[in-house]
Amino acid sequence: MVATRQMRPRRRTSAEVQKLLEGLADSVVTAARNGEVPSFDIPVRTLSNVSFNKKKRIIELGKNTTERRFFDLGTAKKFMQTVLVADALMSLQREQVTTSLREIYYRTKHTIKGTSENTFDDQDESDPIIEDLEVTLSLLREELRVRAKSWGTIIGPITLVDAGDTVDCTRQGIGGKTVPSIVEPGYVDIKRCTADFVLMVEKDTQFSRLSEDKFWKRHNCILLTGNGQAPRGVRRLARRLHDEWNLPVYVLMDNDPWGYYIYSVIKQGSISLAFESQRLAIPDAKFIGLSSADPEKYGLPRNVGIKLNDTDIRRAREVAGYEWFQKKEWQDEIKQMLRSGLKYELDALAHKNFRFLTTDYLPRKLKEKDWLD
Amino acid sequence: MVATRQMRPRRRTSAEVQKLLEGLADSVVTAARNGEVPSFDIPVRTLSNVSFNKKKRIIELGKNTTERRFFDLGTAKKFMQTVLVADALMSLQREQVTTSLREIYYRTKHTIKGTSENTFDDQDESDPIIEDLEVTLSLLREELRVRAKSWGTIIGPITLVDAGDTVDCTRQGIGGKTVPSIVEPGYVDIKRCTADFVLMVEKDTQFSRLSEDKFWKRHNCILLTGNGQAPRGVRRLARRLHDEWNLPVYVLMDNDPWGYYIYSVIKQGSISLAFESQRLAIPDAKFIGLSSADPEKYGLPRNVGIKLNDTDIRRAREVAGYEWFQKKEWQDEIKQMLRSGLKYELDALAHKNFRFLTTDYLPRKLKEKDWLD
Numbered sequence: 001m002v003a004t005r006q007m008r009p010r011r012r013t014s015a016e017v018q019k020l021l022e023g024l025a026d027s028v029v030t031a032a033r034n035g036e037v038p039s040f041d042i043p044v045r046t047l048s049n050v051s052f053n054k055k056k057r058i059i060e061l062g063k064n065t066t067e068r069r070f071f072d073l074g075t076a077k078k079f080m081q082t083v084l085v086a087d088a089l090m091s092l093q094r095e096q097v098t099t100s101l102r103e104i105y106y107r108t109k110h111t112i113k114g115t116s117e118n119t120f121d122d123q124d125e126s127d128p129i130i131e132d133l134e135v136t137l138s139l140l141r142e143e144l145r146v147r148a149k150s151w152g153t154i155i156g157p158i159t160l161v162d163a164g165d166t167v168d169c170t171r172q173g174i175g176g177k178t179v180p181s182i183v184e185p186g187y188v189d190i191k192r193c194t195a196d197f198v199l200m201v202e203k204d205t206q207f208s209r210l211s212e213d214k215f216w217k218r219h220n221c222i223l224l225t226g227n228g229q230a231p232r233g234v235r236r237l238a239r240r241l242h243d244e245w246n247l248p249v250y251v252l253m254d255n256d257p258w259g260y261y262i263y264s265v266i267k268q269g270s271i272s273l274a275f276e277s278q279r280l281a282i283p284d285a286k287f288i289g290l291s292s293a294d295p296e297k298y299g300l301p302r303n304v305g306i307k308l309n310d311t312d313i314r315r316a317r318e319v320a321g322y323e324w325f326q327k328k329e330w331q332d333e334i335k336q337m338l339r340s341g342l343k344y345e346l347d348a349l350a351h352k353n354f355r356f357l358t359t360d361y362l363p364r365k366l367k368e369k370d371w372l373d
Numbered sequence: 374m375v376a377t378r379q380m381r382p383r384r385r386t387s388a389e390v391q392k393l394l395e396g397l398a399d400s401v402v403t404a405a406r407n408g409e410v411p412s413f414d415i416p417v418r419t420l421s422n423v424s425f426n427k428k429k430r431i432i433e434l435g436k437n438t439t440e441r442r443f444f445d446l447g448t449a450k451k452f453m454q455t456v457l458v459a460d461a462l463m464s465l466q467r468e469q470v471t472t473s474l475r476e477i478y479y480r481t482k483h484t485i486k487g488t489s490e491n492t493f494d495d496q497d498e499s500d501p502i503i504e505d506l507e508v509t510l511s512l513l514r515e516e517l518r519v520r521a522k523s524w525g526t527i528i529g530p531i532t533l534v535d536a537g538d539t540v541d542c543t544r545q546g547i548g549g550k551t552v553p554s555i556v557e558p559g560y561v562d563i564k565r566c567t568a569d570f571v572l573m574v575e576k577d578t579q580f581s582r583l584s585e586d587k588f589w590k591r592h593n594c595i596l597l598t599g600n601g602q603a604p605r606g607v608r609r610l611a612r613r614l615h616d617e618w619n620l621p622v623y624v625l626m627d628n629d630p631w632g633y634y635i636y637s638v639i640k641q642g643s644i645s646l647a648f649e650s651q652r653l654a655i656p657d658a659k660f661i662g663l664s665s666a667d668p669e670k671y672g673l674p675r676n677v678g679i680k681l682n683d684t685d686i687r688r689a690r691e692v693a694g695y696e697w698f699q700k701k702e703w704q705d706e707i708k709q710m711l712r713s714g715l716k717y718e719l720d721a722l723a724h725k726n727f728r729f730l731t732t733d734y735l736p737r738k739l740k741e742k743d744w745l746d
Contacts (some may be wrong), residue, residue, distance in 0.1 A: 118676060165544040173553065174536040345475070
C-alpha cells in the first residue's frame with residue numbers, strides 16, 4: 001500500500017521567529033518609554049498547570065501564567081536572563097546556525113561588569129529560560145534552532161532529503177541513516193514513503209537484529225530507533241510519518257515500568273514538556289510489546305525474567321495511577337507484571353533463538369494485532 | 374591529496390572461526406576419550422598480565438595463562454560456562470547472524486535439569502567468558518559476530534559499502550551515515566576515500582556544528598563520532614582508515630581528565646581490553662584539543678571553565694601516573710590543568726560565537742599543528 005500524503009504542518013519561517021523574538025524585545029522598550037515596568041507573562045510549567053486532555057489524548061499545558069518584572073527583587077535576575085537568552089536565540093536566526101542548550105548557556109554566561117555576579121551560574125538556570133521562551137512564543141525548540149542532544153537511526157522504504165541530499169533509506173546497509181536532531185520540514189523533507197507502518201524500537205540490539213534480517217523489507221515498514229528513550233528528532237519524525245503519510249506507529253520496548261512510561265511519552269507527551277505534546281505526541285501509537293502476557297505466550301521461562309525490585313514495584317504502581325493509563329487493558333497489563341514479580345527484556349527473546357524476534361515474535365504480534373493502545 | 378590504499382588486514386573467515394571453536398571442543402572430547410581431565414588454558418586478563426609496550430606504543434596482554442579444569446571444584450562451573458558460550462558462538466557462525474553480549478547471556482542461561490542451579494545468574498558471568506574465548510582463540514569480538522553496544526556517525530569524502538549498499542558519505546545531509554557495530558571487511562568495505570585526515574569528535578554537539586558548517590568539505594576530512602566514549606565500530610573504522618588509507622587521526626575531546634583518558638584508549642588501547650589493542654589502538658593518533666593552553670590562547674574567560682572537584686584532581690593525578698602519559702608535553706598539559714584548577718568543555722567555545730570551533734579554533738589548530746602526541 002502506498003500511503004498518500006496528507007496535511008503538512010507548516011514550520012514557522014525564520015522571519016516569523018525573528019518577528020516573535022523582536023516583539024518580545026519591543027514590549028520591553030515600549031514599557032520603558034512609557035515609564036511602565038517592563039514585564040513578561042510566562043506560562044506556568046509546573047504540574048499544577050499540566051493536565052491530560054481526554055479528547056485530544058495528550059498531556060497539555062493549562063492557561064496559567066506568571067509575571068516576570070524587571071523592577072522586582074524576586075524576578076529581576078530572571079528577567080535579565082530572559083532578555084539575554086532571547087538575544088542569543090535571535091543571533092541563531094540571524095546567523096542561520098543551530099546550537100545546543102549547553103552552548104546557549106556558555107554563550108550567555110558572563111560576569112556582570114563591576115561585580116563578581118555571573119549572568120548564569122549553571123545550565124540549570126538557562127535551560128528553563130529557553131523552555132519559557134518556547135512556550136511564551138508558541139515555538140518548537142527546533143524552530144528556535146536549538147538541537148536536542150542525541151540522534152537516532154532510520155532504515156526502510158523512505159526517501160529523505162537531509163540538508164539538500166536525497167537519501168534512499170533502503171540503501172543504507174545494516175547501519176542505516178542517522179536521524180539528525182532537527183527534522184522539521186526544510187531541514188529534513190520526506191520525498192517518498194511507501195511503508196505500511198513505523199516500528200519504533202527502544203534499543204539498538206533489536207534494531208540491529210531487525211536491520212540485519214531486513215525485517216523492514218519483508219514487512220514493508222520503517223525501523224526507527226533512538227538508542228534508549230527516543231530523542232526529539234526521532235519522535236518528531238515518527239509523528240510526521242503518522243500525520244503526513246498516515247502511517248500507524250508501533251512501539252517496541254522492554255517489559256518493565258520504564259518501558260511503559262517511555263511508551264506513554266511517545267504517545268501522550270511528558271509532564272515536563274507538556275507544551276510540546278501538540279507537536280511531538282502520537283496519541284494513536286500502539287505498544288506492540290514486550291507485554292506481560294508474552295513470556296507465557298511465547299514460551300519464555302521464568303528464569304530469563306528479572307525479579308522486580310522495590311523501585312520497579314513503586315514505579316509500576318505510580319504508572320498505573322496516571323490518568324492516561326486508566327484503560328482496562330493497561331491496568332491488567334501492569335497488574336499482571338506485579339503479580340508475576342518479574343520484568344523481561346526484549347533481549348530475552350534470544351533465549352529461544354537469535355532471530356526469534358524477526359521470525360516469530362513480531363510477525364505473530366502483527367498478524368494477531370496483539371498490541372496495547 | 375588522494376590517499377592511496379595500503380595493506381588490508383585480513384578478516385578471519387567464518388570457516389576459520391568455526392575451525393577454531395571446533396578445535397576447542399575437540400580438545401575436550403580427546404581428553405575425555407584418553408581418560409584425561411578436560412581443561413582449557415585461558416590467558417590471564419588482570420592488571421598483573423597487562424603492560425605498555427614502548428616499542429609498539431600499545432597496551433598489551435602478557436603471556437600468563439590459567440588452567441580451567443572440568444574436574445576441579447573451583448573451576449568446574451566456569452568450564453561448563455565456557456563450553457556453553459562456545460556453543461552459542463558456534464551457532465552464530467552457523468546461522469550467519471550477529472548478536473549482543475546480553476543476548477548471549479540469555480541464550481546460554483538455563484536451569485540445570487534436576488537442580489535449582491542456573492548456568493548463569495548474571496551477565497557479569499557470561500561477558501568475561503566471551504572475552505576469555507576471544508583471547509584464547511585470538512579472535513576479535515567482531516569475528517565472533519558479537520556486536521558492541523552503541524553506534525557512531527560518519528560524514529565526509531568516503532564511499533562505504535555497508536552490507537552491499539554503496540553509500541557516498543558526502544551525500545548524507547547533516548545527519549550523516551550511521552556506523553554499524555561491526556565494520557570488519559566484508560561487513561563494511563571502504564570503496565573510495567579522498568580525505569586528508571580523520572577527525573574523531575567526542576560529542577555530538579561538536580559533530581553537529583562541524584557537519585552543519587560542512588567543515589569536512591573545506592578541510593577535506595572525515596568526521597567521526599561515537600557520542601561519548603568511541604564505540605568499537607568507530608575505533609575500528611578510524612584504525613582501518615589509518616592503516617589502509619594512511620590517514621592521520623586527530624581526536625577532539627573536552628579538556629578534562631576523562632577526555633585525556635578516552636583519548637589514550639583510542640591511542641594505546643585500554644587495560645581491560647588489552648588483548649584488542651593490536652587491532653583497535655591507533656598509536657599515531659593525536660590529541661588536537663581542547664588542551665589546557667587553549668583557553669588563554671583562544672581567549673576563553675575563566676568563568677566558562679568548570680572548577681576541578683576532588684574526583685577530577687584524583688583522576689588527573691592517576692592519568693599523569695600512567696606509563697603512556699610520561700612524555701613531557703603530557704606531563705606539562707596535566708600540570709597546567711591542575712595549576713589552573715579548571716577544566717573546559719568544547720561547548721565553551723560557543724562563548725566566543727556559535728561557529729568559533731569551525732571558523733577559528735580548528736583551522737588555527739591544524740595550521741599550527743598544535744596537538745599533543
